Amino acid sequence: MNDDGRTLEADAELATPEPAPITVENVSHAFDDLSVLEDVSLTVEPGEFVGLVGPNGAGKTTLLRTISGALEPDAGTVEIDETDVHDVSSRASSRLVAVVPQDTTLSFSFDVRDVVEMGRHPHRSRFSPPRPEDRAIVEQALERTRTADLADRPIDEISGGQRQRVVLARAIAQATPALVLDEPTASLDINHQVETLELVRELVSEGRTAVAAIHDLDLAARYCDRLVLLADGDVYREGTPSDVLTGDALAESFDARTVVTPNPVTGSETVTALAGGDRNATADGEPTEPPLPDRVHVLGSGRAAAGVLARLETAGVDASIGPVPAGDAAAELARSLAADVLEVDPFAGGSDADISAATDAIREGDVIVFADFVAGTGTAGLLERLPDGTPTVVVETRPFADRNFAGAAAREQYATRRERAVNAAVEDVLEAVRTANADRSDGQSPPQSTSAIDSTDD
Numbered sequence: 001m002n003d004d005g006r007t008l009e010a011d012a013e014l015a016t017p018e019p020a021p022i023t024v025e026n027v028s029h030a031f032d033d034l035s036v037l038e039d040v041s042l043t044v045e046p047g048e049f050v051g052l053v054g055p056n057g058a059g060k061t062t063l064l065r066t067i068s069g070a071l072e073p074d075a076g077t078v079e080i081d082e083t084d085v086h087d088v089s090s091r092a093s094s095r096l097v098a099v100v101p102q103d104t105t106l107s108f109s110f111d112v113r114d115v116v117e118m119g120r121h122p123h124r125s126r127f128s129p130p131r132p133e134d135r136a137i138v139e140q141a142l143e144r145t146r147t148a149d150l151a152d153r154p155i156d157e158i159s160g161g162q163r164q165r166v167v168l169a170r171a172i173a174q175a176t177p178a179l180v181l182d183e184p185t186a187s188l189d190i191n192h193q194v195e196t197l198e199l200v201r202e203l204v205s206e207g208r209t210a211v212a213a214i215h216d217l218d219l220a221a222r223y224c225d226r227l228v229l230l231a232d233g234d235v236y237r238e239g240t241p242s243d244v245l246t247g248d249a250l251a252e253s254f255d256a257r258t259v260v261t262p263n264p265v266t267g268s269e270t271v272t273a274l275a276g277g278d279r280n281a282t283a284d285g286e287p288t289e290p291p292l293p294d295r296v297h298v299l300g301s302g303r304a305a306a307g308v309l310a311r312l313e314t315a316g317v318d319a320s321i322g323p324v325p326a327g328d329a330a331a332e333l334a335r336s337l338a339a340d341v342l343e344v345d346p347f348a349g350g351s352d353a354d355i356s357a358a359t360d361a362i363r364e365g366d367v368i369v370f371a372d373f374v375a376g377t378g379t380a381g382l383l384e385r386l387p388d389g390t391p392t393v394v395v396e397t398r399p400f401a402d403r404n405f406a407g408a409a410a411r412e413q414y415a416t417r418r419e420r421a422v423n424a425a426v427e428d429v430l431e432a433v434r435t436a437n438a439d440r441s442d443g444q445s446p447p448q449s450t451s452a453i454d455s456t457d458d
Ligand SMILES: Nc1ncnc2c1ncn2[C@@H]1O[C@H](COP(=O)(O)OP(=O)(O)OP(=O)(O)O)[C@@H](O)[C@H]1O
Pocket: 031, 034, 036, 054, 055, 056, 057, 058, 059, 060, 061, 062, 063, 213
């Protein structure tokens, strides 16, 4: 029960608008000669949380500004609850859509509670004071965003992250069917990031329709029902996070090499960007010849082998790995990439069946990569079974692993060096694949092409 004698449930009802869809149809917009949005169409259903993702400059903010009514597009329409937001007064559109902008700095100094109370302005006469229900909704929004303890502080004296939550509170108080959020977690710490997106989900489950630009792809995958990937001003791909966050789509739209794996805790997609940009482009951006799809077998374990496997996967090379100790980082990654993996009991030393399966896998490989392979898995015995002339590449990072690094800075240096060693090795692997294939198509047997990557000397 609150001060005015109503229950909190009644307040919640008061602040929960009727569900309504957002419909963007054929929206185009240019800033002078710069065409930013080109015929963009999308629909966000009531009770749906859609994440807008895409590289810098893709047009996410511009699209959100057209949805909120702040920017009139050159062509196309945006409807919320079947009302064209550009065809009504700003007061009317403020009752349809609330905005959490990227830049939350305000050019005036009000107390936090007054800022949140501004969310009620579209609902009451400009000259009348806040009604009891307005006050109740404001208090509720402060509570929900955990900003009640800041309520009496001036907005320009709180941190950027706190301000972002206050602006979200204002948007909640506005009680609109649609919410537009531009990087709502950009200046939040990890705890508040999760808390804020949980809150958006809660608002959505109450019937609001939300669309948010989110740079953090892992968070977008975890919290959004659907993702819309914008690139070059158009919808490049849309669908569930697993439909949209694929290595290919991210390579095309972000020009990035990435590995997408399931998060071991949340199960949602986790995107790891790898150094090196688009492998299929030269320095001047011209595409080079793609690698020939062939089998590379990795003999190794741990993060070096996992790194090699990830890079091969993003290069589009069919890779297998093993024998590798069960539970090893490389084994886990191989499974999430659906690569062939032969896992062995780390204490059994490799059974006959394991050795025989590994021998077959090796024989199928056109190139063999040795990546920090370990004793005790029977790997050493396999070396004798390598077909003559099989191209091999060695990635050895153990000298670093064996050192006793004290500080985080040193550990970071180690990781960077290891990644560089792995990157360089994968280029060699790809080169070896090309050579092996070229020789094979000439009718020659594949040459031995051994390259040792000594990661100690960089
Ligand atoms: N008011 C403006 N005047 C001129 N150009 C603009 C304006 N606003 C945006 N742009 C340009 O439009 C393009 C898209 O910008 P926008 O902010 O929509 O991209 P974004 O996807 O949100 O980028 P980011 O991820 O960096 O926030 C950019 O090239 C930007 O420079």
